[in-house]
Amino acid sequence: MAHLLVVEDDPQLREALLRALRDKGHAVVTAPTGMAGLDAAVTHPPDLVVLDLGLPDVDGAQVLRMLRAVSDVPVIVATARDEEPEMVAALGDGADDYIVKPFGAAQLDARVKAVLRRLGAGAAEEPLRVGGLTVDPAAREVTLDGAAVDLTPREFDLLAHLARRAGRVVSRRELLAEVWHQPLGGADKTVDVHLSWLRRKLGETAQAPRYLHTVRTVGVKLAAPEPS
Numbered sequence: 001m002a003h004l005l006v007v008e009d010d011p012q013l014r015e016a017l018l019r020a021l022r023d024k025g026h027a028v029v030t031a032p033t034g035m036a037g038l039d040a041a042v043t044h045p046p047d048l049v050v051l052d053l054g055l056p057d058v059d060g061a062q063v064l065r066m067l068r069a070v071s072d073v074p075v076i077v078a079t080a081r082d083e084e085p086e087m088v089a090a091l092g093d094g095a096d097d098y099i100v101k102p103f104g105a106a107q108l109d110a111r112v113k114a115v116l117r118r119l120g121a122g123a124a125e126e127p128l129r130v131g132g133l134t135v136d137p138a139a140r141e142v143t144l145d146g147a148a149v150d151l152t153p154r155e156f157d158l159l160a161h162l163a164r165r166a167g168r169v170v171s172r173r174e175l176l177a178e179v180w181h182q183p184l185g186g187a188d189k190t191v192d193v194h195l196s197w198l199r200r201k202l203g204e205t206a207q208a209p210r211y212l213h214t215v216r217t218v219g220v221k222l223a224a225p226e227p228s
Contacts, residue, residue, distance in 0.1 A: 002116055005046040006030045007037030007063070008078070009056050017050070020105030026112070034058035041067055048112055051095075053079040053086070061090060068094040072140070072153060074115050078108065088193055094152045097180070118157065128163040131224030133202070133211055135163040149201055154179070158194050162212075162222035171219040195220060 004026050008014040014030050021028045029046070031037035034055040041049055049067070053060030064075060077090045080101040087098050096115045099108060119140075127136040132145040137160055142149040151159065157179050162170060172191045180190065195212060204210040210225045 002047040002112060003027045004029075004048050004050060004112065005037065005040055006050045007034065007055070007060070008050070008052045009033065009054070010052075017105075017108070021109065021112075024105065024109040026109075032056075034060060034063040038063055038066055041073060042070060045071065045073055048074045048076065048116060050076050050078050050108070050112075053077060053081055053090070061086075061093060064090065064093050064095060068152075074119055074153070076108075076111055076115060078103070084189065088190055091154050091190065092152070092193070092197070094154070096153055096157075119153075128160070128166070130163055130166045130211065130222055133163070133224075135160050144202060151198075151201060155194060155198055155201070158191075159198055159222075162220065166222050166224075169215045169219050169221045174219070 004021055006014060006017050006021070006028060008017060008030065009032050011032070014032065018028050018030055029040060029044075031040050034057050037049070037051065037055075040046075051060050051064060055063065060077070060079065064077070067073070067075065074096045075094065076097045076099060077095045078099050078101065079086075081087075082100045090098055096119070097111050099111055127134050127138075129135075134143045135156075136142070140153075140156055142151055142156065142159060158175065161175065161179050175191050195214075196206070199205055199209070199212055202211055204212065206214060211222055213221045213223060215221060
């Protein structure tokens with residue numbers, strides 16, 4: 001049973017989500033505003049937050065940024081905003097998934113379980129080492145040549161997925177399905193944006209790669225740098 005916090009201002013939808021998620025076996029509390037949700041997330045940390053963006057007091061995107069400053073609790077953004085820039089911005093701010101209204105309870109429950117399963121899957125994994133890069137799934141930490149690399153939750157998941165398949169070309173379709181949980185496809189640009197952010201934090205560029213190598217029209221490969 002997961003302990004969930006649902007931050008949603010619409011009273012009818014909030015009550016419907018409360019009942020539906022409880023029927024799925026989760027323990028659920030709700031908050032009608034962004035600040036109430038932020039306070040609840042910090043005071044009584046849940047296993048996962050379901051966050052609306054259109055909140056009456058503070059925009060949900062700002063709530064997400066404030067929450068990420070103090071907590072790494074998984075967040076699923078659940079919103080009517082279906083524009084790609086909004087989605088990319090939310091994922092960049094640390095959302096673990098993004099679901100567009102209207103959606104069914106079964107779909108949200110599946111997303112909740114997928115995020116929690118993915119984030120908990122590394123508990124028994126040994127650190128993954130590729131050259132001077134170390135990815136520790138249990139601690140959710142990354143070091144490069146001994147120095148810590150600060151990644152968002154989604155950036156970490158993307159890098160860990162590639163590290164588990166080091167030396168192999170991974171398609172964007174696979175990344176969308178396994179990291180973003182969009183098995184029916186999605187926006188390749190989302191993958192490219194996150195790869196760009198990862199490269200910057202690893203001190204490289206697409207034009208001068210060290211670890212992340214793009215294979216045109218196919219995907220991306222994580223590999224140790226060639227000896228100089």
